[in-house]
Amino acid sequence: MFEYHALSEAIAEVLRARRAGLAHAPERLAVPVPGGVLLCMPAADAGIAVVKTITVHPGNRERPVIQGEVTVIESATGRRLGVLDGPTTTARRTAAVSLLAARRLATDVSGPLLVIGAGVQAKAHAAAFWQGLGVRHIVMAGRNRARVEAAAAALAAEGIAVRTVVEAAAVVQATRQAALIVTATTSCEPVLDDVVRGDVFVSAVGSFTPEAAELPASLVARAALFVDDLAAAKVEAGDYLRAGVDWGTVTGLEDVLDGPPPRPSGRPVVFKTVGHALFDLAAARQAFAGSAAV
Incomplete structure (x- = not known):
């Protein structure tokens, strides 16, 4: 691997x-x-x-x-x-960025992990969290059953066990239970319901334009907010731009690399990555x- x-x-x-x-x-x-x-x-x-x-x-x-x-x-x-x-x-370095952020910011790194999406990024993130955090309870969710099952089969070939869900009620249940969530879709509208745990870590990786948002504004509004690159996020992070965030409350990843992990108590943590050279x-x-x- x-x-x-x-x-x-x-x-x-x-x-x-x-x-x-x-x-x-x-x-x-x-x-x-x-x-x-x-x-x-x-x-x-x-x-x-x-x-x-x-x-x-x-x-x-x-x-x-x-x-x-x-x-x-x-x-x-x-x-x-x-x-x-x-x-x-792109897939590997993005997953590694999310892994780095989770290592520094997540309260509970043991899982369960919910991955929303079934493409290259979704598979890379499942592999990265399996390897880098030791997560062994992974749920992969998507709307297309064939694609989700194909992604799970590809991960199984690498020795990574993934449970798949496609029904809306099952996805909501998985969202409520997850300690770690990755959204890796091309959707322009939210794909995650705001029913998450109070100590959840969310990495939103799919959208990279100011018009697109995978996360609901209500979740963004009550979470501690982090980004991979602050300058790029101010231009491209639709999840934050559409929620009207105060950029003075958003922290860049390079500012939390060293020292005690800055893990907020009792608040969801949202990490937004738009990518960087x-x-x-x-x-x-x-x-x-x-x-x-x-």
């Missing part, structure tokens, strides 16, 4: 490097294309540089929703070290360790 815990540590190190002024990444460039968006995301440190170019087409059925690649470059010389598959890199840089550092001065 892929080493999600190691990648989560690599992401923490890259965030610390940015805080020290040693790693850099501008806001990503988003260009509308028919049926989707083209994203370009560069980042660099003293060892390597990356440029991820991907397209996201939520309506795709015969082709993957995310397609593209990550070009990895030696910073000092411009030498091309190689190319990483864009969808695989620094996380691709961390994945490339892990993949090309030894190939450059990283």
Whole structure:
């Protein structure tokens, strides 16, 4: 199984490097294309540089929703070290970011874990929490029974046991019981009912535009709020933008990496990730360790 815990540590190190002024990444460039968006995301440190170019087409059925690649470059010389598959890199690094946030922010990391969605991100998050937190009670929910069962079968082939639910009442029951929740869908409207436990940790990873929100505004309003990157979230985190959050109450992940875990008592914790090129840089550092001065 892929080493999600190691990648989560690599992401923490890259965030610390940015805080020290040693790693850099501008806001990503988003260009509308028919049926989707083209994203370009560069980042660099003293060892390597990356440029991820991907397209996201939520309506795709015969082709993957995310397609593209990550070009990895030696910073000092411009030498091309190689190319990483864009969808695989995106899925793994996003799951590793959620894992890092859960390790720092979740009150109860033992589970149960509810994953809403049945795509690449959903499977990656189930694997990451299974490996990195030791969660053994995982429920996967979705509207399409065939897709959910296919995702569960793929995870079972890796030794990860997942229970599937599709009926609305069963999903609500799983939501009430879950200590950890991941929403990983392409929905523009909330997919999670606000019936969660008071100590729940929620990672919302599916939406990345200001118009889309997987979480209900009522949950966002009463939760302690965290993001993967504050500047990007202010532009792209529809879950927070549609809820009208006070950004002064939102904390970036790089500000909670060290010291005692800042776990709020008696309040849900919501972690919103919209993605950032620094996380691709961390994945490339892990993949090309030894190939450059990283």
